[in-house]
Amino acid sequence: MAACRTLGIHAYRGNEQGWIYRMEGSDRRNFFKRGLRFLDTYIDLFGPQTYPIPDGEAGIPVNIMGSRQLKPVSTSLNRLEKMRLRRILNAMTHAAVNGEIYHLWWHPHNFGVQLDENMDFLRKILGHFRLLQKSHHFESMAMEQLAADILENAKNGSKHEVIGSM
Incomplete structure (x- = not known):
């Protein structure tokens, strides 16, 4: 983290929450954890992976934890793509309703x-985002901007004004 501060890096994407997302030692070869992470992509096993806006007390760099990696559409798992999309949209809605980050x-x-398939999948996500933006003031921010806002609010002793963020 000291090297990040020295290099001027203000934010980083940390891993998702939960023990299946903690990578230790040889966990990349742990097929049980990998299988659970795979299932969690399609079925809500470990929650929406949203989280409250950090208070910035930890300082620089700010951990902007990942919620979900948007992987490419899979032809071999085509029948599961609607489930994966629903999982993402439900988690986004959860974040917007609860004022959290997705x-x-x-x-x-x-x-x-x-x-074409990947862009169509992304368009569906962005369409849902626009609905949440109108109904819940959900915002989209780059990590650098979110980290800057978090750090500024920590310096001023105020809470982040974002209702929710993607």
């Missing part, structure tokens, strides 16, 4: 294969 992240290069 941090959806992805690697853009993953969208290169089956571009």
Whole structure:
């Protein structure tokens, strides 16, 4: 963390909450944990993975925990894609209603294969975001901006004004 501060990095994406997302030692080869993480992508096993806006007391860098990695649409698991979409939309709604953060992240290069299907999936998420934005003042922010707001509010002793954030 000291190196991050030295390099001017104000935020980082931490892992999702829960023991299945803690990676220790040889956990990448732990098929039980991997299987549970896979199932949690489609079925709500470990909650919506939303969380309250950090108070900034930990200082720089701010841990903006991930909620869900948006992975590419899978042709072999095509029948499960509606479940995965529903899981994401439900978690976003949970965050908006409860004034929490839902941090959806992805690697853009993953969208290169089956571009139309991946963009369609993303459009559905963005359409739902627009509904939540209107109904619950849900906001979309880059990690850098969210970290800056959190740190500024910590300095001023105030709470973050975001109703919810994606």
